[in-house]
Amino acid sequence: MLTYPQIQLIAQQCGIDAIGCAPARCMDDQIGFMNEWIRAGYHGAMDYLERNQDKRYDIRQLVPGAQTVVVILLTWEHSGHDYHRVVKSKLYQLEQALRDAAAAQGQRLQTYEGQHLFCDSAPVLEKRWAIEAGLGYIGKNHQLIHPQWGSWVHMGELVLNEAVADIPEVRVDASYYIPGGQCGACDVCIQACPQQALSGDWDARRCIAYTTHRCTLCQQECPCNG
Ligand code: SF4
Numbered sequence: 001m002l003t004y005p006q007i008q009l010i011a012q013q014c015g016i017d018a019i020g021c022a023p024a025r026c027m028d029d030q031i032g033f034m035n036e037w038i039r040a041g042y043h044g045a046m047d048y049l050e051r052n053q054d055k056r057y058d059i060r061q062l063v064p065g066a067q068t069v070v071v072i073l074l075t076w077e078h079s080g081h082d083y084h085r086v087v088k089s090k091l092y093q094l095e096q097a098l099r100d101a102a103a104a105q106g107q108r109l110q111t112y113e114g115q116h117l118f119c120d121s122a123p124v125l126e127k128r129w130a131i132e133a134g135l136g137y138i139g140k141n142h143q144l145i146h147p148q149w150g151s152w153v154h155m156g157e158l159v160l161n162e163a164v165a166d167i168p169e170v171r172v173d174a175s176y177y178i179p180g181g182q183c184g185a186c187d188v189c190i191q192a193c194p195q196q197a198l199s200g201d202w203d204a205r206r207c208i209a210y211t212t213h214r215c216t217l218c219q220q221e222c223p224c225n226g
């Protein structure tokens with residue numbers, strides 16, 4: 001069985017900016033919040049969010065036999081505009097390096113034979129997995145905010161069908177999942193948004209980034225990205 005410090009070291013050698021691991025579980029505690037957001041219509045045309053809910057909330061339904069979710073972060077500097085391709089290729093590189101490390105221990109890395117690497121591509125609650133893996137919290141701008149890299153990060157997940165030893169205990173409470181629960185009185189992103197898309201909950205129908213991918217004002221202005 002691979003250990004968390006081994007995985008962390010291998011990830012560093014692969015040029016991954018941050019990594020965390022979380023045991024696979026059903027995130028039934030997130031269902032109420034997401035359903036409320038969807039019921040209010042804030043998800044706009046993302047009607048795929050209404051589908052595959054069983055898989056979205058329980059990664060073990062999406063990846064049979066899942067035991068560990070390994071979350072990687074790549075900074076924008078390292079992932080560039082074509083981040084799907086770059087993050088995916090980094091996930092493949094990491095997986096191969098973990099296979100090699102397991103083989104060196106006379107073991108075989110256990111993974112599902114179907115899809116088990118993800119980047120913005122399947123019903124995976126990416127930001128929530130990142131939080132569970134100790135990689136930050138959700139800001140009022142609805143981005144994951146990492147303590148070192150702020151929100152200038154892209155996420156990817158590698159799901160393993162085996163447990164990982166020595167995962168450090170991650171202390172998070174409900175405020176990490178609630179947008180802005182850790183932001184205090186700051187409301188810079190809300191004021192910066194030209195569309196008032198953050199005035200209530202994040203409203204995808206108003207957000208320019210969602211429609212054209214050409215707005216990052218709520219991230220540029222965030223003091224965590226300073
Ligand atoms: S990306 Fe732009 S439009 Fe969307 S919430 Fe941020 S500032 Fe507003």
Ligand code: SF4
Pocket residue numbers: 139140141142180183186187188189190218221222223224
């Ligand atoms: S600008 Fe302020 S309120 Fe918005 S995400 Fe950053 S710290 Fe939170």
